[in-house]
Amino acid sequence: MPVTFEVNGKPVSVEVEPRLTLADCLRHHLRLTGTHVGCEHGICGSCTVLVDGAAVRSCLILAVQAEDTKVVTVEGLSRDEGLTPLQASFRKHHALQCGFCTPGMITTAHALLSEEPDCDADRVREVLSGNLCRCTGYIPIIEAVLEARAAYKRGGNGA
Amino acid sequence: MKLPPFEYACPTTVAEAVALLASHDGEAKPLAGGQSLVPMLAFRIASPALLVDLRKLAELRQIKIGQDGVSLGAMVRWRDILDDERLAKAHPLLVAAVEHVAHYQIRNRGTVGGSLAHADPAAELPGMVITCDAKIVAVGKSGTRTIDAASFFQGPLITALKPDEIISEIRFPAWQAKRRFGFEEFARRRGDFALAAAMLFYDEDGGKARNAHVGAIGVADRPLRLPAVEQVLNGKAVDEAVIAEADAAASASVDPADDIHASGAYRKALVGVMVERALRRAAA
Numbered sequence: 001m002p003v004t005f006e007v008n009g010k011p012v013s014v015e016v017e018p019r020l021t022l023a024d025c026l027r028h029h030l031r032l033t034g035t036h037v038g039c040e041h042g043i044c045g046s047c048t049v050l051v052d053g054a055a056v057r058s059c060l061i062l063a064v065q066a067e068d069t070k071v072v073t074v075e076g077l078s079r080d081e082g083l084t085p086l087q088a089s090f091r092k093h094h095a096l097q098c099g100f101c102t103p104g105m106i107t108t109a110h111a112l113l114s115e116e117p118d119c120d121a122d123r124v125r126e127v128l129s130g131n132l133c134r135c136t137g138y139i140p141i142i143e144a145v146l147e148a149r150a151a152y153k154r155g156g157n158g159a
Numbered sequence: 160m161k162l163p164p165f166e167y168a169c170p171t172t173v174a175e176a177v178a179l180l181a182s183h184d185g186e187a188k189p190l191a192g193g194q195s196l197v198p199m200l201a202f203r204i205a206s207p208a209l210l211v212d213l214r215k216l217a218e219l220r221q222i223k224i225g226q227d228g229v230s231l232g233a234m235v236r237w238r239d240i241l242d243d244e245r246l247a248k249a250h251p252l253l254v255a256a257v258e259h260v261a262h263y264q265i266r267n268r269g270t271v272g273g274s275l276a277h278a279d280p281a282a283e284l285p286g287m288v289i290t291c292d293a294k295i296v297a298v299g300k301s302g303t304r305t306i307d308a309a310s311f312f313q314g315p316l317i318t319a320l321k322p323d324e325i326i327s328e329i330r331f332p333a334w335q336a337k338r339r340f341g342f343e344e345f346a347r348r349r350g351d352f353a354l355a356a357a358m359l360f361y362d363e364d365g366g367k368a369r370n371a372h373v374g375a376i377g378v379a380d381r382p383l384r385l386p387a388v389e390q391v392l393n394g395k396a397v398d399e400a401v402i403a404e405a406d407a408a409a410s411a412s413v414d415p416a417d418d419i420h421a422s423g424a425y426r427k428a429l430v431g432v433m434v435e436r437a438l439r440r441a442a443a
Contacts, residue, residue: 021197041202059197064212065190
């Protein structure tokens with residue numbers, strides 16, 4: 001069935017089976033492969049995207065449910081040139097190794113910092129507890145998100 | 160894995176949703192936030208012929224607070240409860256419970272109606288409706304009926320709902336000012352399903368507890384009330400001796416099975432500790 005929504009600021013219209021998840025729609029139909037699919041059942045957080053500004057797991061949403069929404073993927077949180085403050089903070093703190101979980105970490109952290117730029121380390125830990133990382137041991141990720149707060153506090157969106 | 164094939168409908172009225180469910184003879188499922196149902200599909204535990212998406216039913220998204228209590232529309236999300244500042248006063252135990260529900264991204268999608276209809280024995284809201292004597296309003300082809308929480312849960316993932324019924328509303332009785340309460344949960348990681356949790360409240364009369372309500376999750380095939388613990392509390396001042404007695408009564412009330420997450424003996428001990436901690440919080 002047809003579904004129309006907005007991805008990273010651009011309107012898209014795709015023909016999908018009802019059973020197609022938003023994650024697979026983004027990757028296979030729209031070639032936005034930055035969204036990673038880890039567990040396919042809502043445990044790992046790698047596929048996190050923003051739907052109408054809220055961080056959600058795109059493997060637990062059907063593409064047809066995205067009708068009329070605004071979706072932002074990790075591609076929508078980068079610039080053509082140079083790094084965003086959040087990306088720069090991840091690099092500085094070595095907050096990734098293999099990078100598989102990173103799209104989910106970035107989208108989740110962006111949603112958190114946009115809503116709560118004053119969040120403390122406990123809050124960052126609680127929010128990121130829904131995202132699995134098998135490389136870093138998490139501490140560098142927490143540090144990266146904490147440092148990126150400054151860019152969001154200044155009224156910027158960090159992205 | 161990838162989801163099994165199904166048809167999809169997105170009705171704009173409750174009546175239309177019910178008609179769609181009724182016309183599929185048990186082969187259709189309502190889709191609320193999808194945070195339990197979509198994993199069930201991914202595991203191929205569920206394979207309905209039709210999903211009836213409730214997302215356009217705006218009348219199911221309301222939180223109403225009045226003298227007769229708190230009413231949650233079935234499509235109210237965890238996020239909506241935590242964002243509603245009125246609830247801190249109108250039902251603080253509900254807020255305390257919801258703080259333990261799932262992870263950040265799930266809370267942006269998961270709904271209260273979905274949680275009850277899914278009926279996981281370790282989920283927080285099923286325990287809360289049992290503990291608080293809430294009522295569950297369901298709409299089906301033969302009309303609207305109100306189901307007592309006590310008779311709603313019939314086993315793991317099994318409820319009193321008929322295949323053509325959807326939950327429209329959950330009604331919590333009014334919360335009394337100065338009521339004492341506690342919610343304590345143990346999970347290996349906050350946001351995961353509880354290994355065990357206890358939720359309780361009581362009112363006080365001359366320093367003594369009365370009207371005690373105590374419930375537990377994660378220790379049986381459905382959420383439980385613990386009347387033996389309520390009996391320990393009613394009519395007594397909640398002191399160290401009573402707390403110890405309540406802990407023992409809670410453990411003695413349950414007989415959990417072993418599973419991959421924990422042994423039955425561990426959960427049996429744990430539920431006592433959860434009751435003890437919840438009581439300490441309540442009495443503080």
